[in-house]
Amino acid sequence: MRTARLTVDPAFRVGPVRRHTFGSFVEHLGRCVYTGIHDPGHPTADADGFRRDVIDLTRELGVSTVRYPGGNFVSGYRWEDGIGPVEQRPRRLDLAWHSTEPNTVGVDEFMRWCAAAHVEPMMAVNLGTRGIQDALELLEYCNVPSGTHFSDLRRANGAADPYRVKFWCLGNEMDGPWQLGHKTAREYGRLAAETARAMRMVDPDLALVACGSSGTTMPTFGEWERIVLTESYEEVDLISAHAYYREEDGDLASFLASAVDMDRFISAVAATADAVRAAKKLDKRIHVSFDEWNVWYRLRAESPPPTGDDWPVAPVLLEDRYNVADAVVVGSLLISLLRNTDRVHAASLAQLVNVIAPIMTEPGGRVWKQTIFHPFAQASNLASGDVLRVAIDSPTHETAKWGDVTDVDAVASHDAETGETVVFVVNRSTTEDITLEVDVRSLGAVRVLAATTLHNPDHTWAATADDDSSVAPRPNATATVTDGALTAVVPPVSWSVLRIGR
Numbered sequence: 001m002r003t004a005r006l007t008v009d010p011a012f013r014v015g016p017v018r019r020h021t022f023g024s025f026v027e028h029l030g031r032c033v034y035t036g037i038h039d040p041g042h043p044t045a046d047a048d049g050f051r052r053d054v055i056d057l058t059r060e061l062g063v064s065t066v067r068y069p070g071g072n073f074v075s076g077y078r079w080e081d082g083i084g085p086v087e088q089r090p091r092r093l094d095l096a097w098h099s100t101e102p103n104t105v106g107v108d109e110f111m112r113w114c115a116a117a118h119v120e121p122m123m124a125v126n127l128g129t130r131g132i133q134d135a136l137e138l139l140e141y142c143n144v145p146s147g148t149h150f151s152d153l154r155r156a157n158g159a160a161d162p163y164r165v166k167f168w169c170l171g172n173e174m175d176g177p178w179q180l181g182h183k184t185a186r187e188y189g190r191l192a193a194e195t196a197r198a199m200r201m202v203d204p205d206l207a208l209v210a211c212g213s214s215g216t217t218m219p220t221f222g223e224w225e226r227i228v229l230t231e232s233y234e235e236v237d238l239i240s241a242h243a244y245y246r247e248e249d250g251d252l253a254s255f256l257a258s259a260v261d262m263d264r265f266i267s268a269v270a271a272t273a274d275a276v277r278a279a280k281k282l283d284k285r286i287h288v289s290f291d292e293w294n295v296w297y298r299l300r301a302e303s304p305p306p307t308g309d310d311w312p313v314a315p316v317l318l319e320d321r322y323n324v325a326d327a328v329v330v331g332s333l334l335i336s337l338l339r340n341t342d343r344v345h346a347a348s349l350a351q352l353v354n355v356i357a358p359i360m361t362e363p364g365g366r367v368w369k370q371t372i373f374h375p376f377a378q379a380s381n382l383a384s385g386d387v388l389r390v391a392i393d394s395p396t397h398e399t400a401k402w403g404d405v406t407d408v409d410a411v412a413s414h415d416a417e418t419g420e421t422v423v424f425v426v427n428r429s430t431t432e433d434i435t436l437e438v439d440v441r442s443l444g445a446v447r448v449l450a451a452t453t454l455h456n457p458d459h460t461w462a463a464t465a466d467d468d469s470s471v472a473p474r475p476n477a478t479a480t481v482t483d484g485a486l487t488a489v490v491p492p493v494s495w496s497v498l499r500i501g502r
């Protein structure tokens with residue numbers, strides 16, 4: 001059997017485990033909002049029509065922030081359509097997803113949902129068809145206590161206290177030709193800078209996210225970040241990154257190693273930001289908001305938006321069904337986000353419900369967990385304290401896309417207060433069991449508190465509404481600690497969580 005040697009040491013600290021790493025995303029897209037989080041006829045619906053069963057799973061998932069209302073949707077959105085008496089709200093064409101937006105859910109309902117789900121809102125403003133004025137008015141509506149037109153309007157709509165939204169995305173994917181109001185880097189960089197400067201006049205304590213690239217394969221990747229930050233560095237705090245991965249042409253090995261791309265993406269954006277910083281002779285650092293990431297099979301039948309005369313409300317869109325390999329990739333992407341915690345200060349799994357989502361619903365019916373729910377919930381609920389880089393000496397295998405990659409990838413968290421250390425590990429080999437030998441001598445006398453592995457002999461197993469639990473993280477009885485060495489056997493295509501402590 002192959003052996004991978006790992007070393008975990010609190011001296012290998014990268015930075016804190018950030019709650020904002022475990023954000024998600026709710027877009028007015030397909031059935032994410034309508035019949036997803038919102039389903040007034042559902043037996044568990046609350047007074048706002050929000051499904052309690054979805055709220056419960058959102059909490060179980062351990063989501064920290066939720067980005068809203070898009071996504072591509074936001075670039076044509078008029079936020080004021082979604083406030084005031086529901087029966088007076090206009091129905092609008094949603095050009096991004098060729099749908100009809102009924103505006104039954106808007107900013108006030110979303111804020112109430114956030115409160116119920118115990119999540120922090122992360123708002124996006126429309127810099128596609130709109131601009132600075134609209135962003136200012138939405139900010140005033142959300143964050144100004146009272147005494148002005150929009151703050152008093154919010155109060156009249158039932159919210160006496162301001163929402164105090166801290167994180168704001170300055171548009172969405174403005175580098176993408178598919179985006180309404182798509183711009184060049186120079187055009188967007190200027191707009192982002194001026195929008196940010198104006199928003200800070202209203203509220204200086206915001207965390208403002210400029211749009212970075214929609215993926216590393218964008219022709220403008222790199223130059224986009226350099227130009228946008230050259231224009232806006234002084235005004236913004238973070239730059240976004242978006243990445244979706246999928247298994248292509250049956251190449252499971254490359255797919256399982258998708259985190260190679262995420263690592264490179266983060267370091268390229270950080271390097272570009274630092275180059276702008278050097279050129280401008282500034283101390284301030286720009287951080288990364290990885291505010292869309294997931295597995296997404298874009299070419300599947302459920303992904304394309306409707307066409308022609310049909311402008312449905314909440315059509316079935318992007319309802320990917322995730323298998324065990326997809327969950328292992330999601331786990332490996334979480335490893336990448338965590339080990340880059342010095343530069344990644346926020347991230348959002350795209351999305352939360354029904355649309356490329358860990359949580360699925362039947363309209364009026366059942367709620368269920370996809371396979372990708374498990375690694376996210378475990379990482380979010382168990383990582384605490386500091387993130388530790390793990391030194392990895394692992395067998396490798398060849399992949400078509402990324403060359404030689406290690407069979408094993410891992411990161412750890414260490415909580416000095418509780419004394420608990422958690423090792424998050426993926427085995428990316430498609431065929432081999434691997435014995436892990438983890439040097440934990442630096443942690444003193446520790447024992448295994450719990451060890452689980454998510455794996456199935458058939459890695460294409462996918463959950464359904466009828467069975468979302470027969471494949472899930474299960475206790476890994478091979479995990480033991482002897483003489484400062486944690487050993488465990490991890491099967492091919494698997495995600496494991498090893499908790500050790502006193």
Ligand code: AHR
Nearest residue numbers: 027071072073172173350
């Ligand atoms: O998350 C689905 C879509 O992917 C978002 O609307 C867009 O920002 C991205 O292209």
